[in-house]
Amino acid sequence: MPFKILLVTVGKAFIPIVKAIQSVQPERVIFYCTENFKDQIIGEGQPCTVQVGNQIKRYPNIPTLAQLGNRFQQNRDLKIISNPDDLADCYQFVANTIRQLQESYPDCNIFADYTGGTKTMSLGLALACLESGVSLQVNSPVTLSTVSHPSLQLPRLNNIKTQLIPKTITNSITAFRVGRFKAFSDIQYIPIRPITLIYGANSSGKSSILHSILLTHHAIKNKGELDIYSTEAGGDSVDLGGFNQYVHKRDRFSQVQWAIDLNPKHLNLPDQGLADLLKEIKSLSVGVGIGSASSRDGKVSVRSFYLEAEGEEILSMSSRSKGMQLDRLNSKNPIIRKLIEAIIEPPPYSLQMSPQIENAIDELVPKIIGKISGLFPETLHIEEEIELTSELNFTPDPTNPKQIVRFLFPYRLNQLIHAIAGNIEQNMGRLHYLGPFRTYPPRHFAFSRQQDENWDSGGGYAWDILLNRADVREQVNHWLGDKKRMNTPYEITVRNLLPDSQLANELYPQLLKTLQELTTKLILHAANWGDGIQEQLERMIQDFTDAGISSDNLSNILPEVDLLVSMMLDPEQISEEWIEDITKKGDRISDLVLIDKRTKTQVTHRDVGIGVSQVIPILVSCYGLSDALVAIEQPEIHLHPKLQAELGDVFIQSALGQQKNLFILETHSEHLLLRIMRRMRETFYDELPEGCPPVKPDDVSILFVDPDAKGSIVMEMPLNKKGELKKAWPGGFFEEGLEEVFG
Template identity: 45%
Template sequence: MLTALHLGNFKAFAEIQNIPIRPITLIFGPNSAGKSSIIHSLALAHEASRKGDLDIFRTEVGGSSIDLGGFRQYIHRRQANRRMEWGATFDTSCLSGRLGELLKPVGTISAHITIGMPLDDQDKPLAGTLPGVISYELESRGEMLVRMSKRPDGSMAVDRLNHDHPVIKQVVMAVLESGTTTQNVQEADYNALTETIAEIVSSLRTTGSKFFPEGIVDKSKQTEETDTPMPFFSVSKGNRTEDLSRALRFFLPRSLNELVTGLSKTVQTEFARLLYLGPLRSYPPRHLAFSEHDDINWYAGGGYTWDVVRRNDAVRESVNEWLSSSKLKTPYKLMVRSLVAADRLKEPIESGLAQIENDEEAMFVGSIDKDGYVMKHYPPKDDSRCFFEDIETSAELIAKIVESAEIDRIRDLVLVDQRSNTVVTHRDVGIGISQVLPVLVMAYGSQHKLVAMEQPEIHLHPALQAELGDVFIKSALGEQKNTFILETHSEHLILRFMRRLRETYQKKDNGLPPITPMDISVLYVEPDGPHSIVREMPLNELGELVKAWPGGFFEEGLREQFGDA
């Protein structure tokens, strides 16, 4: 799981900003301070991991809401000779297999990438070139594990392997003890192998050209023996160091390849689960069944969420519960109705009428007298006609036959005003419902996703902004285990989180998963001269801010009520 981002020379940020990410992360700050830069960095990582391109303009996940404009636009202060720093830290307890065993003791692992343009001897970007990855680095516990950088020929080589790091030492010890006849590699053995490790590192190159390297190979060997059985090396007493060196030359490149490959897949998997909702939600056409699925903002504008509600009964039920609860108190309920071409109704209606006609209890024979009353009689007379015994029951029978008929139908989503049982659409009610529905669907319909939203509270009155807090708590800390990154201006939203922290501490049962300060990250982005910085605003167990908001943020209400004095 992603636990932190690291950004430098990206949009509003100059020096590297360390940005803690928790199951619920709130980003506050004044307008144009750079809050969206954090979310835009996620979109960049998503696009770069997917395509390997770093001169990114419009992103798939961001639609028209996130247009990075290319490297020369998103690099800090538009200075193309700068180097962008991007990094991510992951909780190693979520890793599986051999990689998980290897990294679990260190707790976290960080991947750092430097991105830039090729420069000439005047430190200016070379004409006609594109940005690329300049260096990669893996770090744990604040110490570098391995560093790779680009060579003049365009290849990426390993510069340094920190053989003193516990992880690297564990790798070396493990491969020697499992791949040789020795059962106990001593500290003296390890120290004697430092020159061998340096020689191995000098011939290592990375493979793949995407956002993160796909692996490591030993270029000193003509062919890679990936399909051959793993050998078992004999270690003699007289040639112990030489024998261990021979085994290490074989095993270490493969173990480092396993490490880099596993972390590369972790980065790609993490950012592949990104969902984004922009600040301006889609306002679909009146008939949702005919909305444009190939719209560029189908995802970023939340248009797809209407389709989820139309197709997914469980999500629709959850949204309806929120709409009709004592909290929202709307009279509306989302329902699905079938649209059928009129010319396809003839056969099922005829079938239904035939069934009724042959049912003596459903039909009777009679005639209409001079006063307009229907008179039953048997046997039939010259003016006899067939009449429905119960028109409502007969209509229900025909409706069921039409519903079960094998005819093409389109499922359309509608709102029902339960006060009058009137069918309406989102176009007939306040815009607040259309704007909050994508937020609710992302929360109720997602699982193990990284969900980034800009202004989830838009067009909601204060009480409902607070109620959204409970939706996020349930989705993040309940069974769905989503991670939310929310750029917001809502004081009411954070007040709800503060309240739930306090209730958890007091052991009050509010029907929600418990929430602790380790589950929430509150960030404040503010200008600091020509660039912006990110401040962490920690909360304690009582839901109190440990330090005051910078610059009196959220004090506007007090100033308006009592004046500047």
Template identity: 40%
Template sequence: MITSLHLGNFKAFAKTQNIPVKPLTLIFGANSAGKSSIIHSLAMAHEAMRTGELDLFRTDIGGSSIDLGGFKQYIHRREITRRLEWGLTLGTGRFTGRLREIMEPMADITMTLTMGMPLDPKTDEPEPGAAPHVMTYELESDGQTLLRMSRRPGNQMALDLLPYKHPVLQRIISALLEGFTTTGAVSGEDLKSLEQPMAEIIAGLRSPMGTLFPKGIKDEGRDEDQSGSQLNLFPVSRGNRQEDLAKALRFFLPRTLDELIQELNTVMGSEINRLQYLGPLRSYPARHLAFAEHDDINWYAGGGYAWDVVRRNKEVRDKVNAWLSDAKRLSTPYELVIKNLLTIEDLEADYEHLVSGVETAMIDDDWSDFETAVGETVSGDHFGELYGILGRLKKSEEKFAAFQELILYDRRTETQVSHRDVGIGVSQVLPVLVSAFAAREKIIAIEQPEIHLHPALQAELGDIFIESALAGNNNNTFLLETHSEHLILRILRRIRETSENELEEGATPIKPDQVAVLYVQPGKKGSAILHIPVNEEGEFERPWPQGFFAERARELF
């Protein structure tokens, strides 16, 4: 659903940047230009939504790869009187239910937050001991403001702006009055007469803050008896029409706005929660994966979890093995296989031996030999419990997943090795492959997916990302911070082949509007993001800053 991000006063960025997001979004630029800041802003929002904290250092999703350093560090130029701006634009095409009805026929909806320190009005400096908060919340649809709220004391947001003539609001008001009152059709004159009542309604609307978004809309001035009424149709008389319409609007509009905000917040939150992050340096997990520490802060950001996915998921393991052995890809002699540390057969032998010993003891009514064998005094109750445990284990091989180890089998020497005994390239690419093969409906942000890979393999990753985003039912969105010329060249090639109907067998078709190529360019007033469109010939439609990977030309010529 996300079609763009909005980011201002965050790290390298000063002026708010509108960042298009496509199924494949590639972020290029010089070192320290601000490429990773785009991804880090998503990690910040993900953590803030989870905890309500904005003075963030480490994030749960980023492990040790993302250290924001607190608000005073990540605000642009460390000027703490600035306000960070962060937002998302969603296409409305996949909205469902009531939200779809309300937003029709709008093509998109943008939510923008500003975050900052409360300032002392006398000094324009942060109040002593102040912490950063969400200061404003704004919804915009098709380029027009739909509503705007700002912070008030007591962790409340007040509604400052609700443009009466916005098409969505006009539709909402007409639908409410025609559907829930006895008025029948609502005329343009009726709507015009409600402009002043609307202003009065706005003045009384408040919203308590959640962790990152306002929780909804409440009308502080609403009469309690009226708020509890269960009316089927609100009566509108001929002689008192305008007053009755105003009363109906006060009754129904706050509820509808509350419903709109809560539904949108649910959708926005779901989109943010789709984020999956893989840092620039993938770590080796423990030698024995079956007993790895899953609470390691880098379990996800460092890619350790990926080895466990391969251990548990045969479908993913088969795809990774195909990549490892393919002559056009890694072309290694290794194959990932499962080694059972404890098998059903092992348990069955012990189980039969145990049963035989129990039966003999019961027949002879003599438990002494059995007690000597097991080293303790036993009773019939012990055996009943033991029978149950062993029986359940025998019937469920899934119980043995904890006793399975992932190993690399070297087909050349017919020996097994640990993942810690092979080259660094395998360890760095495997989490990238697992992210693409195993994830479903995720926003997958990867810093430097090409690290430690041969140029030819960097190009092959292009096909992996295209397939994961656009083929089958994975439907992932990729944000790739990269320096790889070979990766983008493969994607451009596939675009050209798709338009010319010359795709090689097995390749996934891709169109220009499914790719966003971004270049982050540093400047004295902050970094700027340049969007470089691609055409059907697989060519850039605007000049690449300083030439497309001009370093190659300089070295060659």
């Protein structure tokens, strides 16, 4: 029977998924879901619920209900979709999985059930499956039965595919602002460019920059959770100690200030109307204040919010008993003015801006409230009219400007904030953090891929990428073996392991088949000897006897016999056929190993210098990620100076080449900086090495964190076009070498 794999999208309803699994009876099931519904698959106890009347019935997770047993492996078969409403992302995510499955299991049968998940997830799954010839099925809500669609050939699918190839995400972050957080008292401006290097003495406050990013990333991904010790991305590498610890000077009655600056031209906005509002704006700033309620045991949450354009306030909100209340609205700001005009000017209203409308807006401001979702306000509305505005059949009186504004303005303002917040969440959601101590996986990687809270922060994801992407392995291997770089004799490769029970079941029939073929060919060959066959056999036996060969001494087999067998069979081809037949019928366990190219000896990362295992997550982050926000503490750790400089080229290529990653690097490495400065100088004089992207001042941000009695200060150290510092390092930083030589 062919090896069967089922792909399913999972939403709230779990019963159709269980039915699909029971119907197909696959050897493997791959689940696509969002973070919100992953408990349906891996939750302990009884995470699946069904409401029957007023009662809620609880059931175990889907793999348990479907009795998948070891056919389901969480690390391998659970796929989390981060953008479930982005068709391009959903399509590409599934298409990549199908391609990998078809490469690994060329003879398998792949099925897909698109009953669950968001409609966009289902559509993405369906399109990817139709493109790849995968059979589809869905549980019909009309007939309550499974409807199957065999693989179809769609003549226009190539056009659809072209339109769905994800557009390159352009980074819109230009700066962060942080105040009253850890080492920072006053708000510090932190300009962000494709390559941002953060320097400073030990305990100067450098890490506070990265920790503020980890905090806000965690809040966005975890429903506004802010009073935390460890973060989702940082794991145990970063212990914030809770709000009372990370607020500056432990003043729990003050607010941590955090803001992000954006380039509006790089925002992905849902409609052209919102894009038109921002098309002439050069910069946006979105900020929040994080604090606790007035009571001593008050919950830590977002207490204030503001939106600015080019340094001018657009609006501000603060936390009240009923939610986030709009405190100020600058109706003179071009964005707000255009927002109002877009509401009142088109038919059926056809109104012009007037004092009456301005007064209506002013009266409306203190009545608009919302709630915090993650880190930003949403669902702005007028409290007393929420029931009225929720009625689909209600429309304002075209002759009543006040009613028009009251009904439409909060909705449109909410759209603007939601769109900007969504872009921030998308940018922050791309964060990959590497702590100062990278994960050092156990010797046998295949049997220890635990994905706890420290897996990502230690670079564990890098080993997963290496296992699954041959292109990244090739680039890393080149770096490891290049004489100008690490110059090691090692090469990373994938070793496929099979259970001994599978070998026991498959090896005997393969051996029997080959022996039968060999015997048949020998008989046919001997038949050509005719009447002299007995004479020929007796001669061969005599040759064996003369050579001292017996059944107990077959290692000295005559070359003529070896040649005869080779004429009958191709041992190399037989070996390849055996491997293919045995491996395609079961689950292979893939493991990463290192090959010593000098001796062809198989070793692991535990058998070589620690520098190899520490640099691999850095290299994979650069080679294997695209359009990511990558924050790394001490990338130079365990590397000698020459390799620190070589890392500079890796960061340049990853940030300014096709991958467009955004790097924030906390470092002490002078050699890393010198390589970047060198490439800027070579760019200026048109002397860049072949293949190296040009590096200009707008591509690099050099920051120096200087401790002060009041609080640490972030100073920008700008470079000119030749890669030279425009001002000297504070306090003689990096002058130790000269002091040691001439002091």
